[in-house]
Amino acid sequence: DVKVTQSSRYLVKRTGEKVFLECVQDMDHENMFWYRQDPGLGLRLIYFSYDVKMKEKGDIPEGYSVSREKKERFSLILESASTNQTSMYLCASSSPTSGPTDTQYFGPGTRLTVL
Amino acid sequence: SQQGEEDPQALSIQEGENATMNCSYKTSINNLQWYRQNSGRGLVHLILIRSNEREKHSGRLRVTLDTSKKSSSLLITASRAADTASYFCATRRSGGYQKVTFGIGTKLQVIP
Numbered sequence: 001d002v003k004v005t006q007s008s009r010y011l012v013k014r015t016g017e018k019v020f021l022e023c024v025q026d027m028d029h030e031n032m033f034w035y036r037q038d039p040g041l042g043l044r045l046i047y048f049s050y051d052v053k054m055k056e057k058g059d060i061p062e063g064y065s066v067s068r069e070k071k072e073r074f075s076l077i078l079e080s081a082s083t084n085q086t087s088m089y090l091c092a093s094s095s096p097t098s099g100p101t102d103t104q105y106f107g108p109g110t111r112l113t114v115l
Numbered sequence: 116s117q118q119g120e121e122d123p124q125a126l127s128i129q130e131g132e133n134a135t136m137n138c139s140y141k142t143s144i145n146n147l148q149w150y151r152q153n154s155g156r157g158l159v160h161l162i163l164i165r166s167n168e169r170e171k172h173s174g175r176l177r178v179t180l181d182t183s184k185k186s187s188s189l190l191i192t193a194s195r196a197a198d199t200a201s202y203f204c205a206t207r208r209s210g211g212y213q214k215v216t217f218g219i220g221t222k223l224q225v226i227p
Contacts, residue, residue: 004157035217040219041219042203042217042218042219042220043158043203043217045214045216048214058214088155090157090158092157092158102146102148102163102207102215103148103160103163104150104158104160104205104215105160106157106158106159107157108156108157109155109156109157111155
């Protein structure tokens with residue numbers, strides 16, 4: 001079974017802190033994604049990556065950056081956390097060889113609170 | 116508004132009843148997927164239907180796709196308390212567009 005893990009389930013940070021959210025998948029998937037989920041807004045794509053060292057902006061990249069130095073790991077970075085970044089963050093991975101094209105496998109999520 | 120919009124936003128039914136959720140979208144798609152999310156957890160893929168398919172089944176799930184109306188429905192038959200979750204549709208636009216866009220979701224409550 002595909003397993004996607006995220007470094008923390010709950011995280012509390014202060015405004016202005018630099019925050020790292022880590023995501024690791026164990027199925028050699030090429031594609032990895034970061035979403036944030038807010039009530040009434042659904043899932044919104046922040047960044048995605050098709051390969052090591054490759055990244056593409058999603059729909060709401062402002063205030064975030066990402067890093068993919070190894071195939072299995074995709075990190076989301078909040079350079080200077082702000083209260084409007086309080087949200088649930090979901091990581092996902094996919095590969096056309098592991099099932100129907102575009103099926104995404106999600107981690108359990110990190111609920112980030114910025115005070 | 117979003118590419119995928121689910122309707123209703125919330126649904127409450129008794130155990131054993133059928134639950135129907137709808138998804139509408141705006142642009143031509145390559146495929147449409149349905150996911151389930153239990154409270155506070157990540158999403159789990161349920162079923163994918165391609166643009167040239169009209170209906171698909173998986174266990175107690177039945178998905179239909181009407182590309183002329185740009186809509187899809189998810190039917191869960193003989194619902195169980197364990198089906199209580201939020202359900203999202205996700206669309207991949209046609210024309211080489213790579214991103215998958217998720218809707219806002221339908222929150223289903225199955226009362227034992």
